[in-house]
Amino acid sequence: MEYTKVSCFPEPDSETNREILTAQLGELGFESFSETDxxxxxxxxxxAYREELLHDESLVNNPLFKVRFQTEIIPDQNWNEVWEKNYFQPLLVENRCLIRAPFHKDTPKAEYEIVIDPRMAFGTGNHETTYLMISAILQQDLQGKQVLDMGCGTGILGILASMRGADMVKAIDIDEWSYKNTLENAEINNVTNIDVAQGDAGLLGKEKFDVIYANIQRNILLQDLPVYASVMCKDAEIIVSGFYREDLPAISAKAEEVGLKPAGYEERNNWVAARFIR
Known part of the structure; x- marks a missing residue:
């Protein structure tokens, strides 16, 4: 698949402005992100790219900073080589879960090792939200549980849930690349109890789940929380991420509106993973 890369130069440049910019671009449909100096x-x-996206009001009328854009067509290519050279470094989460790519060698031993062939799907663990979700999974008892991984990306959360004892994992992503990548990564890690589907929350309705993971951007969470709540068993839990600390009140309000009780949250560089119980 051919991709368009948009290099975004915020002025003034700061970590906060980059975080805001990334969130805005995510809401406009951009799927993956990296940073340079x-x-x-x-x-x-x-x-899916249109030049009009870069003229969206959220970008051009932001009072905090201006943005200069530079676009480049990225032809279909060997994404392993791209990630190996530029983006994906081995990651050890909580000294328990090692995430690496097939090309990484001489990595440390860990209780859990997940091999991810990332291609263009989001979810290598290097982003704060994926790290937070993995940390949460490492603290859960998933033995015999029915698990849903919404917006599965590379499938990393569902794969770890399976390794942690989940009985069945349903993984859903709207992106074809993510759908295929989750299938590939499940096979690489010898995980056979993941049912992968391409689509959105509209695919839900018949099954019930004990645990749901949804690492998706803020607006999708606000839209789909009622659907997630409807497929949760009694006493089931959901962990949501993909948003900033300042978005937590809105997420919590919507969760409580659909019958979910807040059960704490973790924060990493202003990104949040929040837990709710049905």
Whole structure:
């Protein structure tokens, strides 16, 4: 698949402004992000890219900073080579879970090892939200549980849930790349109890789940929380991430509106993972 890379140069440049910019681009449909010394790089399938996206009011009328853009077509290629050279470094989470790519060698031993062939799907663990979700899974008792991984990306959360004893994992992502990548990564890690589907929350309705993970951007969470709540068993829990600390009140209010009780949250560099119980 051909991608369009948009290099975004915020002026003034700061960590906070980069975080705001990344969130805004995520809401506009950009799927993957990386950073250089002077830019945020955002990736979107070329079939979904329109120049009008860069003229969105949230970008051009932001009172905190201005943005200069530079676009580049990224042809279909060997994404392993791209990630190996530029983005994906081995990561050890809580000294218990090692996340690496097939090309990483001489990595430390860990209780859990997940091999991710990332291609263009989000979820290598290097982003704060994925790290927070993995940390949460490492603290859970998942033996015999029915698990849902919404917005599965590379499938990393569902794969770890399976390794942690989940009986069945349902993994859903709207992106075709993520759907295929989750299937590939499940096979690489010899995980056979993951049912992968391409789509959105509209696929839910019949099954019930003990645990739900939803590492998705803020607006999608606000839209789909009622659906997630409807497929949760009694006493089930949901962990949501993909948003900033300042978005937590809105997420919590919507969760409580649909019958979910807050059960704490963790924060990492202003990104949040919040837990709710039905």
């Amino acid at each position: 002077d830019a945020v790089e955002a990736f979107i399938p070329s079939s």
